[in-house]
Amino acid sequence: MEQQASRRAAWALVASGAAGFMAxxxxLVVTTALPTLRRDLGGSLEDLEWxxxxxxLTYAVLLMFGAALGDRFGRRRFFGIGIALFTAASAAAALSSGIDALIAFRAVQGVGAAIMTPLSLTLLTAATPPERRGTAFGIWGAINGLAVATGPLIGGGLTEHISWHWIFWLxxxxxxxxxxxxxxRVAExxxxxxxxxxxxxxxVSGGLFGVVFAVVNVNTHGWTGGxxxxxxxxxxxxxxAFVRHGITHHKPMLPMRLFRNRAFAGVNAAGLLMFFGMFGSIFLxxxxxxxxGGYSPTEAGLRMLPWTGMSLIVAPLAGRLADRVGGRVVVVSGLALxxxxxxxxxxxxxxxxxxxAQLPALMLNxxxxxxxxxPSSALAMSSVGPAEQGIVSGTNSALREVGGAFGVAVLGSVFSARGGFGSPQAIVDGTTPALWIGATGVALAAVAAALIPRRRRPVAVGPATARATETVDGRAAAPAGR
Known part of the structure; x- marks a missing residue:
């Protein structure tokens, strides 16, 4: 029985890790291919940005909806639907002959990713015993962190040495x-x-659409644009209105009472602020x-490896460490670094x-x-009971995406106001204050994570969860009665 459970957890990790990697x-994989796309497909600068x-846009807006669909109709079923949709849209994007078609299929890719991303985390949680979740989340986090950080490198390398079509065929x-x-191989x-x-x-979908749509248009139209x-x-x-609905409705998509749980509120605030500071900083x-530095996109990506490659080495160790000392300590330490x-x-x-001279900063990051x-993913999932883990995963992912979009917009605006691309010194003049804002955002994320309670106590946040078998900081607790 134990061997069968281990195999089931391993297959869930393979599926969730690969799906998370693609999403x-x-x-970011398209960013370094934009000049080539403009030459091959035409279109304005705004078209390329889209x-x-x-x-x-579609990814961030529909994450919570994707999680809700899985909770209602079956997580494995909709996880498979999300993968199929994402794969088909990737093939269609690779075959696109015009910029409008590429934009449309990129939007469909986002829909598929919004379905499969939150469900990958929920399925992994359900398949993995509590005492092994730190290690599993460590591997999952390493794969996702590597994908986020190496997107420009992979996109630039494939575009430069093969063809831009292969960033989608991959x-x-x-x-x-x-x-x-x-x-x-994955249990329903x-x-x-x-x-x-x-x-x-x-x-929530309309609200997130409005906010994210505004943010992705900031660089083109400015903060005061119509x-x-x-x-x-x-x-x-x-x-x-969604917040009010979550307070007054008898069974809302996201019960606002969850935010009274310090673990839930703290880890989501930390995720929002961390992605705000980190995504904007990586971009700049x-x-x-x-x-x-005068490097090509591929060369620049290679020189970012002391930052990006650390995920492969450290994240699995971080998961094991979180199993021993609790996720709160590890998360706060990571954000402080x-x-x-x-x-x-x-x-x-x-x-x-x-x-x-840049290596110490790259390695610290x-x-x-x-x-x-x-550990942050483990904290989010362990802050509630099993019945609410699907929507919690969607909420956590959505807030991270919104934070990343705001980070690129805000830090990009600071960069444009204080400097620009006119000369190397202008780039430095714009990047330096933006980095200070990014550092402040991540420091505030550490403060939010430090507010997560570390005492051992059962978590009961809803009628479906009378008693949880984990602590609020992600460590396994003894079963009731011991």
Whole structure:
């Protein structure tokens, strides 16, 4: 029985890790291919930006809806549907002959990713015993962190040495191999008596659409542009209505009482702030390496490996460490290291900065990011009972994506206001204050994570969960009665 459970957990890790890798990779894989896409497919600069934003928009907006569908109709079933949709859209994107078609298929890719991403984490949690979840989340976090950070490198390498079509073809064999694994090796799970909250779904999807749509248009239209202000105001109104709905409805999609749970509130605030600081900083530092260092996209990606490659080494160790000492300590330490790494970068950044002088900052950020990813996911999933883990996974993923979108927009605006791409010194002048803002965001994430309670106590947040067998900081607790 134990051997069978181990095999089931291993297959769930394979499926969730591969699916998470595809979804995370496609967040940034197109960025370094934009000049080639413009030459081959035509289109304006705004059209090219939408090949990135169309994916981000649908992905962030529909994450909570994807989790809700899995809870109601079967997580494995919709996980497979998400993989199939993402794979088919990837093939269609690779075959696109015009920029409009590519944008449309990128949006469909985002829909598939929004379904499979939160369900991958829920299925992994359900298949893995509590005492082994730290290690499993460590491997899952390493794979996702590597995908996010190496997206520009993989995109640049494939575009430069083969063809831009292969940044999409790459997903197709992975997706086709995953489908039978999910069908025959991953156990089905769902939330008993789950029902779709139609009003809540409309409110949160519309609200997130308004906010993310506004943010992805900031670099083109500015913060005071009509479509940006309209999106922010409409999105905020709909999200406020969603919060009220979560308080007053008898069975809402996201019960607002969950935010009274310090573990749930703390880990979600930390995820939002961490992605705000880190995504915006990665975006600008990759531009610094190319614009000031004179590296090609592939060369710049290779020089980011002390940051990005740390995920493969440190994240699995972080998961094991979280099993021993609790996820809170590991997450706070990781965020503190990231804040220190970004602050160091801001202090030493000059137009003639050598690559060797950048290595301490790169390594601090790499270790810190690896320490964050796995334990933070475990903290989110262990903060509630099994019946609510699906929507918690969707909420956590959605807030991270929104934080990343805001990070790129806010830090990009600071960069444009204080500097620009006119000269190496202008790049430094714009990047330095933006990095300080990024470091501040990650430091605030560490403060939020530090508020997560560490005392051992059962977690009871809803009628479906009378008693949990884990502590709020992600460690396994003794069963009731011992």
């Amino acid at each position: 995370a990779l496609d967040n 090949t990135v934003s169309a994916y981000t 997903n197709v064999p992975i997706g086709l191999l995953l489908l039978p694994v999910v069908r025959y 799970s769902r939330t008993p008596d789950a029902r779709l909250d139609v009003l809540g779904t409309v409110l 479509r940006v202000l309209t999106g922010l105001i409409a999105g905020a109104v709909l999200l406020a 530092l990759s531009q610094f390496l190319q614009g000031v 990231q804040a220190a790494g970004l602050a160091y970068y801001a202090l030493v950044l000059t137009a003639d900065l050598s690559y060797v 790499g270790v810190g990011m690896a320490l964050f990813f796995a």
